[in-house]
Amino acid sequence: MEPAVNASRRRRWRVGGALAVVLALVALPAAAQVNERALKAAYLYNFLQFTQWPVPPDEPFRLCVFGRTPLDGELERLSGKPVLGERHISVRHVNIRDPLTDCNALYLDDSQRSHVDEVLRRLNGAPVLTITDGDGLADRGLMIEIRKRELTLDFDVNLKVARRANINFSARMLKMASYVNGAADAGSGGRGVSP
Amino acid sequence: MHALLTDVTAALGVLASARRLVHLVAAAVLTLTGVWAHAADSEDLTALPFEQLLQAEVVSASSSARNITDAASAVSVLTRRDIQEHGARTLAEVLDLMRGIHLSYDGRYGYLGARGIGGTRTLAGRVMLFIDGVPAVDNLFDQLYLVHDSLIDVALIERIEYAPGSGSALYGNNAFLGVINVITRRGRDLDGSQFATLADSWGERGVRASWGRRLSDEAELLLSTTLRRGITTPSADTGRACVDFECDGRSEQILLKGRFGRWRAQAMASQIETVESNEDFRWRSLDRSTLLGIGHDGEPAEHWHSSLGLTLGRYAYRARSETPYPADLVLTRDDGGWWVLDGKFVFSGWTDQRIALALQARQDPVMRFVDEFTDPDDGTPQVMRTDVQRRATSASVEHELRWSPQWRSTLGLRADHRTDIPWTWSPRAALVWDPDASWSLKLSHGRASRFASASERVFSYTDIRPVETVATTELVGEYRRDDLRLLSSLYRFRADPTISEVDVSEGLRGRGLELEAQWDWHGWHLRASQAWQHAEAIGLGDTSDSPRQVSKLLLSAPLAGDRWRLALTLRRTGSYQAAYGEATAGQRTADLTLLAQRLAPSLSARLGVRNLTGARTAYQENYLLGEFSRSKNRQFWLEATWSPQ
Numbered sequence: 001m002e003p004a005v006n007a008s009r010r011r012r013w014r015v016g017g018a019l020a021v022v023l024a025l026v027a028l029p030a031a032a033q034v035n036e037r038a039l040k041a042a043y044l045y046n047f048l049q050f051t052q053w054p055v056p057p058d059e060p061f062r063l064c065v066f067g068r069t070p071l072d073g074e075l076e077r078l079s080g081k082p083v084l085g086e087r088h089i090s091v092r093h094v095n096i097r098d099p100l101t102d103c104n105a106l107y108l109d110d111s112q113r114s115h116v117d118e119v120l121r122r123l124n125g126a127p128v129l130t131i132t133d134g135d136g137l138a139d140r141g142l143m144i145e146i147r148k149r150e151l152t153l154d155f156d157v158n159l160k161v162a163r164r165a166n167i168n169f170s171a172r173m174l175k176m177a178s179y180v181n182g183a184a185d186a187g188s189g190g191r192g193v194s195p
Numbered sequence: 196m197h198a199l200l201t202d203v204t205a206a207l208g209v210l211a212s213a214r215r216l217v218h219l220v221a222a223a224v225l226t227l228t229g230v231w232a233h234a235a236d237s238e239d240l241t242a243l244p245f246e247q248l249l250q251a252e253v254v255s256a257s258s259s260a261r262n263i264t265d266a267a268s269a270v271s272v273l274t275r276r277d278i279q280e281h282g283a284r285t286l287a288e289v290l291d292l293m294r295g296i297h298l299s300y301d302g303r304y305g306y307l308g309a310r311g312i313g314g315t316r317t318l319a320g321r322v323m324l325f326i327d328g329v330p331a332v333d334n335l336f337d338q339l340y341l342v343h344d345s346l347i348d349v350a351l352i353e354r355i356e357y358a359p360g361s362g363s364a365l366y367g368n369n370a371f372l373g374v375i376n377v378i379t380r381r382g383r384d385l386d387g388s389q390f391a392t393l394a395d396s397w398g399e400r401g402v403r404a405s406w407g408r409r410l411s412d413e414a415e416l417l418l419s420t421t422l423r424r425g426i427t428t429p430s431a432d433t434g435r436a437c438v439d440f441e442c443d444g445r446s447e448q449i450l451l452k453g454r455f456g457r458w459r460a461q462a463m464a465s466q467i468e469t470v471e472s473n474e475d476f477r478w479r480s481l482d483r484s485t486l487l488g489i490g491h492d493g494e495p496a497e498h499w500h501s502s503l504g505l506t507l508g509r510y511a512y513r514a515r516s517e518t519p520y521p522a523d524l525v526l527t528r529d530d531g532g533w534w535v536l537d538g539k540f541v542f543s544g545w546t547d548q549r550i551a552l553a554l555q556a557r558q559d560p561v562m563r564f565v566d567e568f569t570d571p572d573d574g575t576p577q578v579m580r581t582d583v584q585r586r587a588t589s590a591s592v593e594h595e596l597r598w599s600p601q602w603r604s605t606l607g608l609r610a611d612h613r614t615d616i617p618w619t620w621s622p623r624a625a626l627v628w629d630p631d632a633s634w635s636l637k638l639s640h641g642r643a644s645r646f647a648s649a650s651e652r653v654f655s656y657t658d659i660r661p662v663e664t665v666a667t668t669e670l671v672g673e674y675r676r677d678d679l680r681l682l683s684s685l686y687r688f689r690a691d692p693t694i695s696e697v698d699v700s701e702g703l704r705g706r707g708l709e710l711e712a713q714w715d716w717h718g719w720h721l722r723a724s725q726a727w728q729h730a731e732a733i734g735l736g737d738t739s740d741s742p743r744q745v746s747k748l749l750l751s752a753p754l755a756g757d758r759w760r761l762a763l764t765l766r767r768t769g770s771y772q773a774a775y776g777e778a779t780a781g782q783r784t785a786d787l788t789l790l791a792q793r794l795a796p797s798l799s800a801r802l803g804v805r806n807l808t809g810a811r812t813a814y815q816e817n818y819l820l821g822e823f824s825r826s827k828n829r830q831f832w833l834e835a836t837w838s839p840q
Contacts, residue, residue: 042240
């Protein structure tokens with residue numbers, strides 16, 4: 001039914017009011033709301049701090065990123081940051097034809113997941129810390145997988161694969177993981193691990 | 196609240212011409228740009244202790260753009276997040292959010308229309324549905340069950356992918372005009388238990404209980420059951436049905452999914468019972484579907500991956516129709532049973548190449564149609580019974596070759612044989628050009644087949660062709676960069692004379708252009724699609740239930756960060772010829788969903804309105820007898836989910 005003219009104007013005001021409320025709610029920055037990509041990069045930075053390599057990495061610390069990823073902007077900001085004492089992070093992009101074993105750590109983004117088998121083959125158990133945000137890739141052989149929960153980020157650790165490459169993690173980090181594959185043998189922590 | 200919603204609906208009704216509204220939105224967007232530019236990057240997160248980072252709440256970035264379905268098609272993907280935000284409650288409603296797809300309903304089922312083909316009269320059989328790789332289709336009618344009768348509760352969908360077109364040679368029979376892949380959640384995705392209750396303003400009530408966990412390095416388990424009562428329509432999109440008679444329905448769904456090492460198992464079952472009655476008739480029906488499967492994924496040799504599976508399926512349909520005067524009773528009992536043994540082998544030992552081989556053996560030992568009724572002439576009870584059995588074998592091979600960093604091609608061939616059908620060959624070729632990391636151009640041409648369903652063979656009055664073949668040519672352009680994805684598809688198809696004896700034509704012909712855009716920006720999620728499609732039965736004119744235009748707009752906005760979300764879903768179709776020759780005017784629908792995550796520590800809720808403007812629906816255009824009321828045509832619903840952890 002078509003409303004009368006006055007009712008129509010009142011309606012427009014009420015609509016405007018409703019929209020203003022909604023938009024105010026939208027504009028309201030909530031407490032501690034963080035950009036997902038920035039948080040993933042921060043996780044990566046922390047993983048580097050809690051990892052033990054068989055041979056301490058040289059300066060600069062080589063953080064390799066496979067291909068072009070949506071995280072590139074945030075990862076660039078890690079350049080030069082201090083890690084493991086006096087070393088500093090050097091971020092470099094690699095592709096499948098580069099020598100991956102030169103890296104100290106390698107990040108494989110979900111968008112690059114089609115290369116996971118090839119990357120693992122090329123690494124062949126070398127002491128390179130592998131980190132990903134690709135769903136299910138820890139099971140495929142990458143060491144740390146960052147997982148998105150409803151509103152937060154978690155991570156799973158494939159300790160079996162890491163141990164095979166002689167890479168270890170501090171107990172503090174393993175306690176924070178939501179799942180540690182291989183923890184039963186190692187006897188270390190992990191929140192979601194069955195006894 | 197009610198008055199507010201009336202106002203919002205009035206505003207939306209005037210959307211097309213409300214310049215003031217556009218100005219308001221523009222102002223809001225500019226405000227937000229200012230706000231969000233600073234909110235996200237203000238802190239250096241690397242300076243914070245790790246334990247604190249683990250508690251931080253994120254504003255989500257774009258959902259994963261990867262897909263497992265056929266890389267040479269224009270694949271549309273919806274994730275769990277999209278489904279949740281836009282308040283889709285059945286599989287039909289989820290599919291109705293996707294590019295070019297059009298859903299139609301009768302009083303009981305939902306019918307999928309894709310690329311201009313499909314509808315209440317055409318039934319399905321043109322688009323294939325897989326749930327975790329298993330075809331979820333019955334063997335009597337080759338139907339997809341998309342509403343309360345679907346095998347899976349929408350809450351358990353992790354992602355859903357739709358690849359229109361002839362598809363990969365590996366997908367098989369009945370992937371005629373497209374393939375839908377549903378991937379369900381895993382035990383680790385739930386990581387505990389979850390309980391949900393749902394109620395809507397038309398009397399439907401539902402409860403769900405789910406549990407899932409990763410049990411060890413090797414084992415994972417997920418269990419879920421959903422019960423629904425008070426079902427009166429297959430979807431709110433039909434508008435308020437059951438006006439002049441009484442109806443009621445109930446449904447149950449069960450899912451069990453487990454993995455142990457390289458072994459996987461799943462069991463899915465669903466059942467729906469409906470009753471309709473008034474003083475002149477009484478109608479009861481039941482649909483029951485079951486799928487059991489086990490599988491094994493392995494590496495039989497270096498560079499080889501294998502995937503073996505055994506699936507058992509059952510389908511039962513029961514119907515009872517009674518009239519008191521004259522006393523008449525018709526009973527229908529249809530049963531279907533089948534098993535499938537399949538193996539897929541992928542070899543990636545040769546550089547820049549990938550070869551996949553798939554073999555399948557299938558048997559349908561039970562295909563039974565039984566009708567019991569009273570002979571109108573002499574009143575004697577009659578039974579009509581038809582039993583059919585079938586065997587089918589198929590083999591397919593697909594070769595993907597990367598010529599250079601920018602060019603790759605796929606060649607595929609599938610061969611199918613069935614008891615009543617000679618060997619049928621379906622070839623497919625695709626060429627993909629990736630000039631850089633953002634752009635991709637794909638050209639494909641292929642043939643796919645559809646075999647007559649058991650019911651088509653049994654119930655046709657004339658000799659029908661057992662196979663329908665379609666040849667599709669498609670050009671796809673894709674642009675992908677960070678949070679933006681643009682997709683376009685230009686296609687043409689030509690099908691041999693159809694199996695159905697109802698459309699006695701020289702074949703089907705269709706062409707169309709589809710566009711899709713997906714953009715995530717500072718927590719806002721936008722997804723828009725537009726499809727222009729024209730399908731005709733050669734010699735007879737436009738196909739029925741086939742709108743020439745299908746548009747979708749999905750917009751989701753974060754409120755107070757990411758904890759609350761408000762989502763608007765706009766769907767629009769052009770006019771079309773509905774079943775039985777009735778013309779249907781174009782339809783516009785607007786739905787609104789409010790999502791509140793973490794209302795309380797383990798509690799989240801959703802509140803939604805379907806058909807915000809209360810507009811008359813296509814179903815009502817064609818079936819409604821009795822009065823129509825805008826306010827009664829709107830549906831409100833509320834769902835609360837509790838995840839104790």
